[in-house]
Amino acid sequence: MKLDWSSRMSRIGAINNCKRVNELMQKHKLSRLCLKKMLNSLFATTEQKYVVVRSLIELPRMASSVRLRNRCAITGRPRGYYRFFGLSRIMIKQMTNSSLLPGMAKSSW
Numbered sequence: 001m002k003l004d005w006s007s008r009m010s011r012i013g014a015i016n017n018c019k020r021v022n023e024l025m026q027k028h029k030l031s032r033l034c035l036k037k038m039l040n041s042l043f044a045t046t047e048q049k050y051v052v053v054r055s056l057i058e059l060p061r062m063a064s065s066v067r068l069r070n071r072c073a074i075t076g077r078p079r080g081y082y083r084f085f086g087l088s089r090i091m092i093k094q095m096t097n098s099s100l101l102p103g104m105a106k107s108s109w
Contacts, residue, residue: 015076018069021062028063032056 038044039052061067070081072088080089087095096104 011076014078015071018071021067021069024060024063025065025068028059029065032059032063035059 035052035056039049039056044052069078070083071078072081072091073086074091075088077088077090081087082089082092085092085101092101092104095101096106
């Protein structure tokens with residue numbers, strides 16, 4: 001599948017954006033985890049929880065783990081992603097047909 005120049009550049013931009021979001025997420029991961037633990041603590045008072053919520057709000061929005069989009073490691077395709085392989089369905093099919101994925105074979109019945 002050959003892509004024209006404009007779609008390739010937009011895909012590269014999306015891949016770079018995902019990398020930037022991943023770096024930001026890793027940077028704030030520990031602080032977010034600690035704040036979440038304090039928020040779910042049974043011993044925290046309402047005032048303490050209010051302070052924790054305000055601290056969570058002040059963290060960058062893009063540092064949340066739900067903002068991360070899974071993408072194919074080869075093509076950067078966001079849809080049809082298989083977590084087990086880290087690839088999209090199209091790349092899995094191509095690699096299977098080329099015998100590059102061990103233990104995988106094209107089925108026919």
